[in-house]
Amino acid sequence: MIKQVLFVQGAGEGVHDHWDDKLVASLKRELGGNYVVRYPRMPREDNPSFSAWKAALRKEFASLEDGAMLVGHSFGGTILIRALAEQPPTPRLGGLFLIAAPFIGEGGWPSDDIGDAEDFSGSLPPGLPVRLYHGTDDDEVPTAHVHLYAKAIPHAVVRTLDGRDHQFNDDMSEVARDIVSFC
Structure with missing residues (x-):
């Protein structure tokens, strides 16, 4: 049985085609043929808004099957967890994997577009396994953000x-191993 993985890109000009595509290629290579990795282009990647990305994610969630894995990189991870917390999709998810995601809220970054993070434990789908990844050489998002998420989840x-680094040196092997361990 083929398993689904939805990869949500980060934000910035050219991220889909010139940055996160390398993460997706690594993930596909590491996962092998038993997985299909969907990599939709998010709207206005160079000037993203929570509402536009959330709407795009809702459409993606509608075509997921039970057991689908969700992976979000950088701003994509921030939006992904917020969208899940507000309205979980109907299918039972297999896992959530956030990579170098900025934390919005106290101790993290401010945002007029996204509300401050709180304790996500009560708003995420019950029993959803969550893995948080951050590189020690990330020059974009401070490592402290992963620990803020850990307190919130x-x-x-x-x-x-x-x-x-922020792009995980284009190596998703640890993430792939964790995804496989859930199946």
């Missing part, structure tokens, strides 16, 4: 990876 597992 007490059941999450944190993986801080030495020597990894």
Whole structure:
């Protein structure tokens, strides 16, 4: 049986085609043929808004099957967890994987577009496994953000990876191993 993975890109000019595409290629390579990785282009990647990305994610969620895995990189991870917390999709999800996601709220970054994060444990789908990843060499999003998410999602597992930059050095092997371990 083929398993679904939805990868949500980060924000910025050219991110879909010139940055996060390398993460997706690595993830596909590491997962192999038993997985299909969907990689939709998010609207206005160079000037994103929560409402536009949330609407695009709702459409993507509608075509997911039970057991689908969700992966969000950078701003895509921030939007992904917010969209899930506001309105979880109908299918039972297999796992949520956030990579170098900025934390919006106290101790993290401010945003007029996205409300401050709170305790997500009561608003995420019950029993959803959550993995949080951050590289120690990330120059875009401080490593402290992953620990802020860990406080907001007490059941999450944190993986801080030495020597990894914001783009994880284009290596998604740890994420792929965790996805496979859930199936």
